[in-house]
Amino acid sequence: MTDSASTPTALIRARGLTKVFGERTAVAGIDFEVRDGEFFGFLGPNGAGKTTTMRMIAGVSPRTSGTLEIFGQDPDLQGSVIRGLIGVVHQQETLDMELTVRENLLVFGRFFGIDRASIATRADELLELFQLSDRAKDQVEPLSGGMKRRLSIARSLIASPRILMLDEPTTGLDPQARHLLWDALQRLKRGGTTIVLTTHYMDEAEQLCDRLVVMDQAKIVAEGSPRQLIVEHASREVLELRFPNGTESIDAKVLEGIGDRYERLAERVIIGCENGEAAHARALEHGLSPESWLVRRSSLEDVFLRLTGRSLDE
């Protein structure tokens, strides 16, 4: 057994991790590992169990069964120690509205037991890094959504955590704020921080994650790098055909003949294939007359569709 020497150390390790709320199973026996220095994602629709998993890792939600180790320790027993080594950014804003921007950082540092002088230095560095220095003395409430999110991330970094956990970090942000945030996260990763994020955005997972698991209905349905997942669970290209009058009447045999695989949605047929243009030509030969069509590269969206039979927005 020399695997620990050859592969990077797993900082987080879950086996059969399960969480049950009354009648509802939020997480149903999942296995995963997050390795040192990687950008790891939980991708899936709302209610798939991503947030619950994050809460269990952060030691604020005792698990129902299974094992979970963070830095080799059990979060249900060593929660305080583990929380001291990770930074958490919640999905909902949890900034302290009774404090100023800078005070949010100062107070937070004290929760980690850092001395005041070090926190003050670190706070100013983080404000600079997240372009919030000119708002340092302002109240939090009037900040824009993007600024609040940057402040939340800055705050989570006050104790220089080894793992940063972000729950849906860009939900509700405009595209510009989103890209700014992505850049900031990639800088952090280059600096050696291990990052775990949840998202229901395919492009986000594809842009940021080294490795990810796809969750659906409390289970992990696929695992790998974005590239691997696309190769394994989707074709190289995708042909989308639009039928505004519905797709029920189209013969399944016809669709099977066009590409490697297909998904029939209410008004669209999505065809996985090697060559989209050629598949389009075949569709016309088979007598289909879509209102419009497009060819694109496969994305994680297609993987999700393939794995669950549902689009992420549904």
Next chain:
Amino acid sequence: MIASLAPRAFSVFERNVFVYRRQWLIIVTGFFEPLFFLLGIGYGVGGVIGTIPYGGVEVPYAAFVAPALLASAAMNGAIFDSTFNIFYKLKYGKVYDAILSTPVGVGDLAVGELLWSNLRGVIYATAFLAVMLAFGLVASPLALLAPLAVIFIGFSFGAAGFAITTHMRSWKDFDFLFIILTPLFLFSATFYPVEIYPGALRWIVELSPLTRGTHLVRSLCFGDLNLFMLVDIAYLSAISFIGYRHAVRRLGVLLLK
């Protein structure tokens, strides 16, 4: 254990110091209420009735009422902080969700908040003691221990208030708080000796935590050391402990799902 718990609890306390550095005026308001009662009841009503028997001698009515006002000032300081402010942080501010993502645990959180609500009680008590001294209402140097004695009052009402607050669903539920607090203030041997109550009623009043707190402070202010003060301390400590334990358990249920 205590050594590792204390700094984290203190960091929660510090958070409130930051908040109130800008809002100190709100704290000052709590100082005026007992002063108005002292003027209106202590001197107003006191001017009519003159003296009242206490410990076998006749004492000025204002001097009799003042220690009770000091005790209830501490009660108000602690309970308003541990109810309204904690409810806001728990329900709307999401402040606790953020705090619990750090090494701070629910126990640290509760201790830190109780230390803070207690500080308010101690500030009011100290300020009011200064008023009593200025008005010549202090009969014994032991009165200087009153701001320490109110720590027992602050912890018991702070912890009880915190425990009750964890069951509150909306601001409307706070109406119930006043139904409890107003009679507690009026009937807990504040304005007249507890011996006035007939039979069983007296023993019910004796069980009021404010009656115990008032007894403790009044005994000090008149330099009347007695063994019942130990009963006061034990009783208030028991309420503090039970309230704290319940608050911590409820925080776990509410926030660590």
